[in-house]
Amino acid sequence: MSARIALTLPDPERDHISGSVDGSVRLLEYGDYECPSCGMAQPIVKEIQRQLGGDLLFAFRHFPLTKIHPHSEHAAEAAEAAGTQGNFWDMHDLLFENQRALEDEDLTAYAAELGLDKTRLIREVTSSLYAARIREDFKSGIRGGVNGTPTFFINGERYDGALDLRHLLNSLAFHST
Amino acid sequence: MSLREFRGQPVILAFYPADWSPVCGDQMTLYNEVLEEFQAFQAELLGLSVDGAWCHAAYARQNKLHFPLLADFEPKGEVARAYGVYDEKEGTCERALFVIDSDGIIHWSYVSPIGVNPGANGILSALEELKSKNEMAEATK
Numbered sequence: 001m002s003a004r005i006a007l008t009l010p011d012p013e014r015d016h017i018s019g020s021v022d023g024s025v026r027l028l029e030y031g032d033y034e035c036p037s038c039g040m041a042q043p044i045v046k047e048i049q050r051q052l053g054g055d056l057l058f059a060f061r062h063f064p065l066t067k068i069h070p071h072s073e074h075a076a077e078a079a080e081a082a083g084t085q086g087n088f089w090d091m092h093d094l095l096f097e098n099q100r101a102l103e104d105e106d107l108t109a110y111a112a113e114l115g116l117d118k119t120r121l122i123r124e125v126t127s128s129l130y131a132a133r134i135r136e137d138f139k140s141g142i143r144g145g146v147n148g149t150p151t152f153f154i155n156g157e158r159y160d161g162a163l164d165l166r167h168l169l170n171s172l173a174f175h176s177t
Numbered sequence: 178m179s180l181r182e183f184r185g186q187p188v189i190l191a192f193y194p195a196d197w198s199p200v201c202g203d204q205m206t207l208y209n210e211v212l213e214e215f216q217a218f219q220a221e222l223l224g225l226s227v228d229g230a231w232c233h234a235a236y237a238r239q240n241k242l243h244f245p246l247l248a249d250f251e252p253k254g255e256v257a258r259a260y261g262v263y264d265e266k267e268g269t270c271e272r273a274l275f276v277i278d279s280d281g282i283i284h285w286s287y288v289s290p291i292g293v294n295p296g297a298n299g300i301l302s303a304l305e306e307l308k309s310k311n312e313m314a315e316a317t318k
Contacts (some may be wrong), residue, residue: 064283065206065207065210066210066242067206067209067240067242067243068206068211069240107222138210139214142211142245142296142297142301143298143301145296145298146296147207147294147295147296147297148203148207148294149203
């Protein structure tokens with residue numbers, strides 16, 4: 001693994017980021033598109049992004065538990081492939097909104113829905129083009145203290161509190177001062 | 178099964194309280210995904226709890242585990258007691274990790290609060306230490 005990756009902080013050079021790099025608070029999520037808890041956290045993340053706006057930098061890294069979530073690897077590949085075509089985040093959202101429909105045909109349909117080159121996307125997914133990068137995400141999580149999904153880091157510190165909007169916002173506010 | 182069988186390679190012993198704890202944050206499920214990294218150090222991972230062999234078999238099948246689970250079942254908790262990680266009150270193993278070196282000596286151990294998944298980072302750091310220790314020993318031979 002590249003020693004340059006900060007394990008618990010977003011890396012704007014490498015990671016998929018959303019929000020402002022000048023924001024005072026940095027939220028990093030390690031997640032799995034097929035994990036129900038991650039699915040439940042997703043609307044909370046969206047609301048945090050809405051409320052904090054330009055104060056927040058959000059980044060997502062893949063942490064697929066592939067043995068218990070058999071679609072999680074291809075789903076992560078699809079997000080990466082969409083990212084290569086310039087639309088990581090819309091695919092990311094679609095995957096979380098459709099956690100029970102993550103077969104390869106579904107991934108192809110989501111690519112089409114987003115106006116992406118679906119043939120290219122599914123070819124990249126099925127040939128595991130982004131497997132090394134996804135594994136790099138996973139390993140950085142392991143070394144950074146991710147023990148399950150979702151795991152959040154706020155300004156580099158693991159968040160072990162309750163996964164609800166109020167507690168997360170409180171913690172974010174604490175770290176932004 | 179005897180630890181002696183694993184002489185010449187590091188062994189990771191992961192004692193845990195019970196099979197069938199909630200899935201996404203489950204310790205054994207996580208280790209199952211990290212096997213590749215453990216194997217890079219030639220390390221063998223063994224999970225241990227006081228659950229019986231058939232319970233382990235069902236749990237391992239359900240979660241597609243690719244490493245052995247040992248039943249510390251009869252006499253109950255004997256192995257955990259020998260390592261000092263048996264919880265008499267609950268009647269289960271504590272959540273404890275041991276990394277044993279290729280000579281059968283405990284190199285690193287960690288006992289986690291019962292409800293907290295300790296993750297794999299400590300194990301990997303211990304395996305790295307063992308590796309560099311062995312390399313130093315080789316170099317000074």
